[in-house]
Amino acid sequence: MNDAPRFRVTLCADDGARVEFDAAPRQSLVKAAARAGYLITTGCLQGRCAICRATLLRGVVAPLRRAAPNMSAVHASDGEAVVRLCSVVAGSDLELAPFSPWRVAAAP
Ligand code: FES
Numbered sequence: 323m324n325d326a327p328r329f330r331v332t333l334c335a336d337d338g339a340r341v342e343f344d345a346a347p348r349q350s351l352v353k354a355a356a357r358a359g360y361l362i363t364t365g366c367l368q369g370r371c372a373i374c375r376a377t378l379l380r381g382v383v384a385p386l387r388r389a390a391p392n393m394s395a396v397h398a399s400d401g402e403a404v405v406r407l408c409s410v411v412a413g414s415d416l417e418l419a420p421f422s423p424w425r426v427a428a429a430p
Contacts, residue, residue: 326347328344328345328346328347330345331343331345331354331415332417333419335424336419341358343359350409350411356427360426361427362374362422363423368409374406375420376404376405376406376420377418378397378403378417379398379419380398381414381415381417382412382413383410384396
């Protein structure tokens with residue numbers, strides 16, 4: 323049994339749509355969403371293209387890789403915090419507003 327903490331992530335769209343899923347530590351938010359059946363719009367998946375940007379409305383995120391030395395944890399209270407969902411992990415329960423729409427994965 324895995325006792326690692328999981329955090330609850332809520333995505334909010336401009337039209338009022340909301341979805342929720344769990345994210346494990348060290349799992350990018352793009353991967354956590356995909357595992358729950360929600361496909362976030364992505365490009366490079368390496369933190370460069372910024373297509374997966376989202377405004378952090380509540381909570382704390384941390385960088386996915388140690389290879390991102392310039393990035394430290396980002397808190398929603400930092401103001402208009404914009405994060406790249408492919409490159410961050412949850413540090414708490416989160417509420418985010420992605421810049422691009424997500425879609426529900428097709429059933430297998
Ligand atoms: S997919 Fe390119 S920065 Fe996230």
